[in-house]
Amino acid sequence: MCRHGGSQCADYVVNTLHNHIEDVVPSQTQATLDSWRQDIGGYFRRFHPRELDPVLANPDAEMTLEQRLTLGFLQADLSFLKEFPDDESGACVSVAMITSNDELPFWDSRNAEIHIAHVGDTRILLCHCQTGHALTMTPSHHPSSTIESDRLRKFARAIATDSFGQERFGLLANTRAFGDAHMKRMGISAEPDVTSVKLGSGAEEYAFIVLCTDGITSVMSDQEIVDVVKGVKEPNDAAAAIIKFAENLGTDDNSSCLVVRLSGWGSDMPDLTKDMREWKLQNEGIGSRTSRAR
Numbered sequence: 001m002c003r004h005g006g007s008q009c010a011d012y013v014v015n016t017l018h019n020h021i022e023d024v025v026p027s028q029t030q031a032t033l034d035s036w037r038q039d040i041g042g043y044f045r046r047f048h049p050r051e052l053d054p055v056l057a058n059p060d061a062e063m064t065l066e067q068r069l070t071l072g073f074l075q076a077d078l079s080f081l082k083e084f085p086d087d088e089s090g091a092c093v094s095v096a097m098i099t100s101n102d103e104l105p106f107w108d109s110r111n112a113e114i115h116i117a118h119v120g121d122t123r124i125l126l127c128h129c130q131t132g133h134a135l136t137m138t139p140s141h142h143p144s145s146t147i148e149s150d151r152l153r154k155f156a157r158a159i160a161t162d163s164f165g166q167e168r169f170g171l172l173a174n175t176r177a178f179g180d181a182h183m184k185r186m187g188i189s190a191e192p193d194v195t196s197v198k199l200g201s202g203a204e205e206y207a208f209i210v211l212c213t214d215g216i217t218s219v220m221s222d223q224e225i226v227d228v229v230k231g232v233k234e235p236n237d238a239a240a241a242i243i244k245f246a247e248n249l250g251t252d253d254n255s256s257c258l259v260v261r262l263s264g265w266g267s268d269m270p271d272l273t274k275d276m277r278e279w280k281l282q283n284e285g286i287g288s289r290t291s292r293a294r
Contacts, residue, residue, distance in 0.1 A: 002122050002213040002254050004172075006089035009179030012080045013091050020079070021072030021095075026059040032075055040081060041185050049074065049191050065097065066194045069117040077178045077190035090172070090180035092120020094138050094211055095192075096260070098199075110200030110263050114209070117192035119176045123217050125210040126197070127226040132269030134222040135206075137195055141176040148175040152187050200263055207264035208235065215253035216246045224273045231271075235259040245277070248285050 001010055029052055051070040055063060063071070073093075080087075095117045100109040116124055118138040126135040141148055152175060172183060178190045199206055210225055217225070220242070228245055232238040239257040246255050 001094075001256070002092040002120065002215075004090050004092075004174075004177075005180070006087070008084060008087045009080060009089040010091040012084070013076060013093055013178050016079070017072065017076045017093070017095070020076040021068055024063070024068055024071045024075060026055050026061065026063055028075070029055045029059060029071060032071065032078060035078060036074070040078065051194060065099075065115050066196065069095070069097070069115065069194055070192060073117060073119065073178075073190050073192045080179060081181050081184065085181060087179065088182055090174075090177040090188075092122045092141075092174055092177055092213075093192075094118045094120075094122040094124050096124055096209055096211060098260075107261050107265070108263055110205065112199040112263075114197050114199060116195045116197075118195075119178065119190050119192050120174045121214045121217075123210075123212055123214075123222070125212075125222050125226055127207045127210070127229065127269070129205045129207045129264035129267040129269065132226070132230065132272060134226040136222050137197070139193060141174050141193075143173075143175055145175070151175075205264045206262050207267050207269065208238075208262055209260040210239075210242070210257065211260070212242065212257040213254050215251045215255035216242060216257060218253060219246050219249040219251045221273070224277055227271050227273045227277070229259055230269050235261050235265075245281075248281060250284070250286050 001014065033052075049070055051067050054061070055067055055071070097115045097117075098106040099113050099115070100106040101111040101113065102109055106112050114126075116137050118124065119141065121140040121142065122138065123140075124137040126137060127133070128135060139145065139147075143149055143152070172180060172188065175187070176189045176191065180188045198204075208226075208229060210229065212225065225242055228242050229238040232241060236259070238259040242257045242259075243255050
């Protein structure tokens with residue numbers, strides 16, 4: 001999770017999102033959409049949650065996990081906006097839910113699935129066991145994204161480029177987020193992109209998952225992030241190593257990271273970016289800048 005404009009929204013999502021996801025029922029779907037239209041406005045004129053169409057058509061049917069994640073995200077955001085109507089903070093969120101389809105825990109199971117729900121520019125990466133390649137599971141919801149810019153340009157003229165060349169929607173670098181109440185009518189949305197991937201036997205096998213914020217991805221490529229993990233024995237130590245590397249490169253944004261092992265943890269994989277990381281530390285790291293300043 002990554003926050004902006006204060007901590008209120010991020011704290012609220014951390015403490016309540018899981019409850020919203022667990023507690024949603026199909027019969028709440030229409031009431032949630034109606035409340036958005038009447039109490040918040042703007043949202044459903046710009047982006048329709050297609051995941052919920054089957055639920056609206058048959059509210060007595062059992063919800064899929066993807067539908068539960070979608071409705072849970074929307075309800076959590078709606079609840080925050082109603083409880084803190086004057087708060088201007090926001091949060092980007094990526095959630096990974098792993099289900100094991102056998103009797104083994106997910107980290108040992110070769111018959112599992114990962115379900116990802118994502119809003120903003122936090123990131124989830126999978127590392128392939130055989131090739132060692134990073135698989136990016138979460139698109140960045142920025143104004144420069146084709147899908148996001150097409151969605152928003154139909155209804156708004158607030159996309160601009162700042163002095164650093166970064167596109168912004170109003171004052172925001174992200175076009176989907178929890179909170180940001182003042183931008184909801186312009187189209188800022190907490191509707192997640194939802195993705196599912198089969199893990200293990202009969203499908204691709206992966207060694208681990210990395211969840212991280214933009215303080216890390218702004219200075220490290222996805223492949224560099226997963227390469228730092230390779231060869232580290234404990235996931236906690238691997239997460240700490242990623243954060244340390246980002247800090248050594250001088251990141252100035254929130255840097256949070258979580259590494260979760262899967263059935264392929266410990267596989268022998270090539271380090272594809274070792275030379276590049278060493279070059280970056282020597283030429284772009286804090287130590288190199290200090291030396292040049294002297």
